[in-house]
Amino acid sequence: MNLLRRLYVMVSDEAESLRLDALPSAPPCLKSMLLAGKLETVPHWFQSLRSLVYLRLYWSRLTQDVFPFIQALPCLGILELDNAYSGKELLFDAGFQKLKVLYLANLPQLKEITIERGVMPDLERLIVQGxxxxxxxxxxxxxxxxxxxxxLATVSSELIHQIHGEQSVGRSKVRHIPNIHHYYKSASKTLQFKNLS
Structure with missing residues (x-):
């Protein structure tokens, strides 16, 4: 267990809760972890994941008060939240100092994302889907x-209109980003790509 580098735990049904407190402590060499299932509480050992680089949460139904445990992970480089958050607002107000990739997918209630200055200073790629x-x-x-x-994949037309075109209201906020991509399905249901850079 001490040499475990990857841990994938999945439930058979999305309504089922993960029971992770049965694990007495976190494997000290753990680099990659996928948790698929409702996460009612954060395991007591979560903050000891000092080597964790990759974290994917699926079906987790997280609330905002769980984020302090995630943002404090010192080596976290990739964070994927897929159908994992049930709130309307997502606030990144501290931490994530080594994060390179943030993937936010299938968060049907999400209406607002706020990123405070100094958070995620090394982020290189942001994916918002569904x-x-x-x-x-x-x-x-x-x-x-x-x-x-x-x-940006399968997102609202209002969001795209904020950055599409030099006179768009949000264009100045994303002018520093070299690559802005929009993925969407056409009327014939084929996947289309548009470069918004």
Whole structure:
């Protein structure tokens, strides 16, 4: 167990809760973890994941008060939240100092993302997919000065209109991002790609 580098735990049904407190402590060498299932409480050993680089949460139904445990992970480089958050507002107000990739997918209630100055200073890629209630750019996206790629897939037309065209209201906030991509399905249901850079 001490040499375990990858841990994937999945439930058979999305309504089922993960029972992770049965694990007495976190494997000290753990680099990658996928948790698929409702996460009612954060395991007591979560903050000891000092080597964790990759974390994917699926079906978790997280609330905002769980984020202090995630943002404090010192080596976290990739965070994927897929159908994992049930709130309307997502606030990144501290931490994530080594995060390179943030993937937010299938968060049907999400209406607002806020990123405080100094958070995620090394973020290089932000992917937002299937968040149809999100009508505006993340507040504070202009603080992500190392962001190289913004991928928007199956998002609202209101969000796209904020950055499409030089006169768009949010264009100045994303001017520093070299690659902005929009993925969407056409009337014939084929996947289309548009470069918004």
């Amino acid at each position: 968040c149809m209630e999100l009508k505006t750019l993340p507040h504070g996206i202009e603080y992500l000065t190392n962001l190289q790629t913004l991928d």
